[in-house]
Amino acid sequence: MNNKKIVLGVIGADVHAVGNKILAYAFDNAGFQVINLGVMVSQEEYIKAAIETGADAILVSSLYGHGELDCRGLREKCEESGIGDILLYVGGNLVVGKTPFEEVKKKFIDMGFNRVYPPGTLPDVSIRDLKNDLGVID
């Protein structure tokens, strides 16, 4: 238990439930308190959940290729809602087509995300990053 709270979900009209469950399981096992919103989560739902639970990070998954559209404006809305400093992670199949990942990453970093992960990233990688970013000592 590290007492850090994360809000997790699959954004937009995306219904990939399996990956979501795996992530929830992995982060929970790593000692985080996971607030899993499941699939088809809107930006507003992530933010409301983060406010009410006092979460430390929002983790967004997207697999159906519309991630860019769905994620745009999330950081701004966080700022507007008084949680502008919250950590924002995003990962998955974020754009349609074969754009090099470096370009995709830049796009999402510019949108205000703190970390961006390509498809196939293992949960361990983002767990390690999150622990670093939140100063969790194992």
Add this chain to the structure above:
Amino acid sequence: MEAVLLIDFGSTYTKVTAVDLENKAIIGTSKAFTTIESDICEGLDNALDNLKSKCSDLTVKEMFACSSAAGGLRMVAIGLVPDLTAEAAKRAALSAGAKVMKVFSYELNESEAEEIDDIRPDIILLTGGTDGGNREVILHNAKMLASLKTTAPIIIAGNKSVQEKVADILCEKEITICENVMPELDVLNIESARLAIREVFLKRIVYAKGLSKVNKLIEGIIMPTPSAVLKAAKLLGEGTDNQKGIGELIVADVGGATTDIHSIAKGLPSKGGVLLKGLPEPFVKRTVEGDLGVRYSADALVGSCGVEELLKRIDLDKSQIEEYQQLIKRNPGFITDDDEIFEKFDFGLAALAVKNAVDRHVGRIETHYTPFGATYVQTGKDLTTVRNIIGTGGPIINCKRAKDVLKESLFDPVEPSILKPMRGKIFIDSKYIFAAMGLLAVKYPDIALTIMKKDIKLILEVN
């Protein structure tokens, strides 16, 4: 004959129902004007005299009472995010039978704080933050409440991590601490708050409203009237250990000021592959529509539903509707038996009240088109498979076309996303005993159930 008396102190009438325990039957009912300004016992005595003139050999064994007099149990609820803790707080208050005057969310500002003083609530329910979640907002709101004039008892049901701090800030007020209404996100936990509201109501509100004068006569049970109705509904649906209930049900209670809908049903998706969204729904759920009453709120009802909707149901013209709206406004107690136009108008109002209140009570299903085809998302309760609908409240009981009024609670193919019952049995509480049976159920659930099964009449079966 030995009888149990069940008393309902309403704002206008004090109603008394006498029950013969041995024969499990209603002996008689009567009503008299409530006299809360002078001495509430006066109205009660008048109603009792009425009853005794009908059945002279009555001896009273026990008395139980419920009350909606002096505005009922007036509450304000305060939460953090409107769809989350603020909604949970509202549901807790409604399930305790309160009249929720207003729900506040986020940090209260000065004018909202003043508004609370103006509302003069009987109880304030203060929530906000999941356990271990946001602390700042509930602390801020506690400070705002501490600075107010109000002496209303405050029930604290927020983030457990700061409950004590909140209590310290409010130390000069009368406070009760109970479990968080939303300990984790999307987990509704309203039972503890509901019990706390009930306790405070018994301990304090009953006295404040002058009902303590009758307290000596009564076995101690006084509850808000909607709470009694909810108890009766639950009993009728679920049954007791010895007797089966009639199964999942909806109660539509139309009144002059509000229309209450109660559902005793799980409300889970009736079809496969439907995703659920939003707060989990309580099995015993009450919603109250303050703009859908047929007397005090008749103007609001016509306003929110539209004159066109009224015209669809009755063959009057706009000027006639306006005329009768004015008539009711001037005289909210107006009742007549020999005015055909008024009868039509009244039917229209009751029908619209039932339609819209049930629409708002039940859940919705939405179709979302994703790159992988259509997905279905349900918010609220799916009541399409509920098979029992019960109508109560004067405007339904006294209406000659009660069947048509209650048919409005059924599924409408024109609005397929509104999850109302597809078919079922329609009953009417023709003797107006629902609240009384809820009271009786506190001590004699089996007898209350037997009487309800006998006296709540089936009027229509829709297949």
